[in-house]
Amino acid sequence: MHLLEFILDAIFILPAVALSITKNSTYTNPMLPGWHSDPSCIFVAEENNSFFCATSSFLTFPGMPIYTSSDLVNWRLSSHVFSRPSQVPQIGNTTVQNGGLWATTIRYHDGIFYAIVSYTPESPFVVTGFIFTTTDPYNDSAWSDPLVFPLIDIDPNLFWDDDGTTYIQFSGIHQQTIDLETGILGPASIIWTGFTKYIPEGPRMYKKDGYYYLMIAEGGTELGHHEAIARSTNIWGPYEGYSGNPILTNTNTSQYFQTVGHGELFQDASGNWWGSALATRSGPAWENYPMGRETVLFPVTWNEGEWPVLQPVRGQMSGWPLPPQTRAIPGSGPFVEDPDVIDFPPGSAIPPHFLYWRFPPEDAFTVSPQGHPNTLQLRPSKSNLTSSAPLTTIEELSLIMRVQTDTLFSFSIDVVSFEPKLQEEEVGVTAFLTQTQHLDLGIVLLPQNSSGSDGEVNLAPHLRFRVTNVPALKGDFSGTLPTIIKPLPESWLNAPIRLQVDAVNETHYALSAASSVEPSGNELMGIAPATILSGGDGEFTGTLVGVYATSNGGAGMTESYISRWRYQGKGQDINNGTFVPYTPFIG
Numbered sequence: 371m372h373l374l375e376f377i378l379d380a381i382f383i384l385p386a387v388a389l390s391i392t393k394n395s396t397y398t399n400p401m402l403p404g405w406h407s408d409p410s411c412i413f414v415a416e417e418n419n420s421f422f423c424a425t426s427s428f429l430t431f432p433g434m435p436i437y438t439s440s441d442l443v444n445w446r447l448s449s450h451v452f453s454r455p456s457q458v459p460q461i462g463n464t465t466v467q468n469g470g471l472w473a474t475t476i477r478y479h480d481g482i483f484y485a486i487v488s489y490t491p492e493s494p495f496v497v498t499g500f501i502f503t504t505t506d507p508y509n510d511s512a513w514s515d516p517l518v519f520p521l522i523d524i525d526p527n528l529f530w531d532d533d534g535t536t537y538i539q540f541s542g543i544h545q546q547t548i549d550l551e552t553g554i555l556g557p558a559s560i561i562w563t564g565f566t567k568y569i570p571e572g573p574r575m576y577k578k579d580g581y582y583y584l585m586i587a588e589g590g591t592e593l594g595h596h597e598a599i600a601r602s603t604n605i606w607g608p609y610e611g612y613s614g615n616p617i618l619t620n621t622n623t624s625q626y627f628q629t630v631g632h633g634e635l636f637q638d639a640s641g642n643w644w645g646s647a648l649a650t651r652s653g654p655a656w657e658n659y660p661m662g663r664e665t666v667l668f669p670v671t672w673n674e675g676e677w678p679v680l681q682p683v684r685g686q687m688s689g690w691p692l693p694p695q696t697r698a699i700p701g702s703g704p705f706v707e708d709p710d711v712i713d714f715p716p717g718s719a720i721p722p723h724f725l726y727w728r729f730p731p732e733d734a735f736t737v738s739p740q741g742h743p744n745t746l747q748l749r750p751s752k753s754n755l756t757s758s759a760p761l762t763t764i765e766e767l768s769l770i771m772r773v774q775t776d777t778l779f780s781f782s783i784d785v786v787s788f789e790p791k792l793q794e795e796e797v798g799v800t801a802f803l804t805q806t807q808h809l810d811l812g813i814v815l816l817p818q819n820s821s822g823s824d825g826e827v828n829l830a831p832h833l834r835f836r837v838t839n840v841p842a843l844k845g846d847f848s849g850t851l852p853t854i855i856k857p858l859p860e861s862w863l864n865a866p867i868r869l870q871v872d873a874v875n876e877t878h879y880a881l882s883a884a885s886s887v888e889p890s891g892n893e894l895m896g897i898a899p900a901t902i903l904s905g906g907d908g909e910f911t912g913t914l915v916g917v918y919a920t921s922n923g924g925a926g927m928t929e930s931y932i933s934r935w936r937y938q939g940k941g942q943d944i945n946n947g948t949f950v951p952y953t954p955f956i957g
């Protein structure tokens with residue numbers, strides 16, 4: 371051994387030891403389980419080395435959720451960029467069930483967070499761009515009103531070059547300069563048409579080692595979805611596609627996670643690269659996927675001057691060491707995988723992860739109103755969850771929900787008080803994909819089977835299990851399920867009534883009712899296949915569970931009061947039958 375070699379060995383022995391101590395991690399996908407589509411994730415050293423992800427909201431309000439994590443495992447809901455109807459009033463009269471706000475991109479530049487998004491009513495396909503800013507991503511109200519500008523196509527990305535010029539890239543793949551003060555756009559040009567040239571979208575621009583790297587999604591967000599990459603020394607191109615494209619895909623595999631795409635790359639505090647993308651837990655059959663498109667995490671190796679190497683997406687992953695687990699993240703929002711234990715105490719607010727379908731009617735929901743402590747008061751909407759969707763314009767629904775975040779779960783509420791007066795007044799629970807695909811179990815006032823002796827119709831409360839699967843727009847289930855109606859047992863009348871939705875297994879939901887004083891006397895009202903909540907009119911979104919109140923088109927105005935809102939995850943399927951249980955954070 372030469373002396374020099376010996377010295378080098380001696381110098382390098384320490385780091386080598388250190389490296390072997392910091393072992394690679396193992397973790398499971400999805401990173402953000404349940405409907406969290408079109409993720410955009412960044413790392414912000416200036417904000418306590420935190421990671422931030424934005425996901426799509428379509429018609430849900432509040433919209434454009436932002437999640438924060440210090441460890442890429444525990445994700446807290448930090449804010450909604452869109453929390454005031456006046457920011458995007460169009461959502462209130464968007465009828466197409468998959469219209470609305472698609473694919474937020476979050477960026478951080480010079481101390482400011484930016485959220486850029488496209489709005490589309492889907493038909494006509496007229497796209498509008500919105501840019502919001504904040505310096506406080508933990509506060510809904512701190513997000514600005516938007517800068518609004520016309521867009522030729524969807525999925526805008528924001529990129530600042532070193533000379534300060536700001537660009538947007540969007541599907542096509544188009545590029546324009548943008549003035550962030552005025553919204554004035556430069557001329558648009560197509561900078562790359564992609565690897566397969568089929569639906570190039572979701573562009574991301576990275577500047578590294580003297581190259582502009584343009585990573586895009588292609589193939590549509592279905593089974594053919596994948597990521598491809600190109601690079602150029604000039605931001606306007608020409609872009610040279612990578613010979614190893616696609617760089618990320620599960621297409622043509624038997625993997626449980628499919629539709630992988632809409633990716634993003636970012637570094638952690640140690641300089642290691644990671645990526646986020648959307649994926650669907652459907653297997654290649656792609657028929658049963660009620661949670662829709664979810665967010666997954668994968669490690670990336672990106673050596674100087676080389677193309678990035680993205681680890682394929684699986685349920686069980688290993689990669690770079692993860693930062694130490696912690697839940698010390700500002701804000702009061704829930705962590706994505708936490709259960710709900712919500713009793714609506716006086717003075718509390720509606721939980722930040724609760725969602726409406728468009729804007730709710732004014733005063734539809736009140737926490738603990740006078741005389742009804744520890745309840746949520748619901749004022750019924752005239753429209754029910756189906757009504758004349760998707761054809762009518764402005765239709766407000768008294769409907770409040772949360773995302774189904776687990777393959778298996780149990781959701782229930784107690785109807786504490788409901789004294790309906792008119793026929794068809796109803797309060798109930800739902801597993802909801804869109805207004806044309808939902809499973810409902812309600813307490814509803816209906817005529818009794820045995821009319822009075824003088825022929826008058828007696829009304830009485832009933833349990834009604836009713837499935838909506840509008841034939842023309844159906845998802846992956848083509849049948850119809852009969853409505854089931856049963857008189858409410860008289861012995862239940864003097865105590866709260868529990869209405870419950872369970873994913874009993876991966877393919878079926880069960881809706882049941884019980885008296886809260888005797889929960890074991892549970893009345894199973896109906897079972898429905900999860901394929902009703904997969905695809906169809908809701909191919910871009912995922913299942914939500916929650917509560918509704920309606921007069922079903924009638925004149926009824928009776929309020930109902932619910933409480934004891936519970937949601938408990940009971941297992942995530944990470945590989946077609948391999949379940950990981952819900953494990954509470956211990957730290």
Ligand SMILES: *[C@@H]1O[C@H](CO)[C@@H](O)[C@H](O)[C@H]1NC(C)=O
Pocket residue numbers: 417418698700
């Ligand atoms: C950053 O972390 C420190 C220490 O945990 C904490 O005191 C501070 O409030 C955090 N700041 C932000 C912006 O989260």
Ligand SMILES: *[C@@H]1O[C@H](CO)[C@@H](O)[C@H](O)[C@H]1NC(C)=O
Pocket residue numbers: 459460462463763
């Ligand atoms: C949709 O709603 C917005 C805000 O309420 C309103 O400005 C706009 O005119 C409405 N558009 C239509 C077509 O009704």
Ligand SMILES: *[C@@H]1O[C@H](CO)[C@@H](O)[C@H](O)[C@H]1NC(C)=O
Pocket residue numbers: 509510511512
């Ligand atoms: C949230 O932002 C609003 C608007 O900027 C501000 O008035 C309010 O004080 C902020 N709240 C907190 C807790 O910082």
Ligand SMILES: *[C@@H]1O[C@H](CO)[C@@H](O)[C@H](O)[C@H]1NC(C)=O
Pocket residue numbers: 596619621622
């Ligand atoms: C998947 O397989 C089909 C049929 O062999 C082929 O046409 C298609 O190009 C493949 N897709 C990808 C992304 O490899």
Ligand SMILES: *[C@@H]1O[C@H](CO)[C@@H](O)[C@H](O)[C@H]1NC(C)=O
Pocket residue numbers: 625626651652653654655946
């Ligand atoms: C799960 O595996 C079974 C048995 O191999 C197969 O029939 C089924 O299609 C797979 N389902 C999914 C969703 O991958």
Ligand SMILES: *[C@@H]1O[C@H](CO)[C@@H](O)[C@H](O)[C@H]1NC(C)=O
Pocket residue numbers: 394669670671681688689690
């Ligand atoms: C650690 O993970 C990285 C990223 O996936 C990978 O490149 C590397 O080979 C792994 N190291 C070991 C020792 O497994």
Ligand SMILES: *[C@@H]1O[C@H](CO)[C@@H](O)[C@H](O)[C@H]1NC(C)=O
Pocket residue numbers: 816817818819832854855856857
């Ligand atoms: C009326 O009685 C029949 C037979 O018992 C039952 O199937 C049906 O659900 C009842 N309808 C209502 C509205 O209670």
Ligand SMILES: *[C@@H]1O[C@H](CO)[C@@H](O)[C@H](O)[C@H]1NC(C)=O
Pocket residue numbers: 874875876877878897
């Ligand atoms: C799932 O549950 C439904 C309803 O109980 C049942 O019919 C079906 O056989 C179950 N599927 C499996 C794979 O156990």
Ligand SMILES: *[C@@H]1O[C@H](CO)[C@@H](O)[C@H](O)[C@H]1NC(C)=O
Pocket residue numbers: 752753754755756757836837838922923924
């Ligand atoms: C919804 O309400 C309409 C009346 O507005 C009624 O005709 C329809 O049966 C109801 N359907 C469902 C599934 O809620």
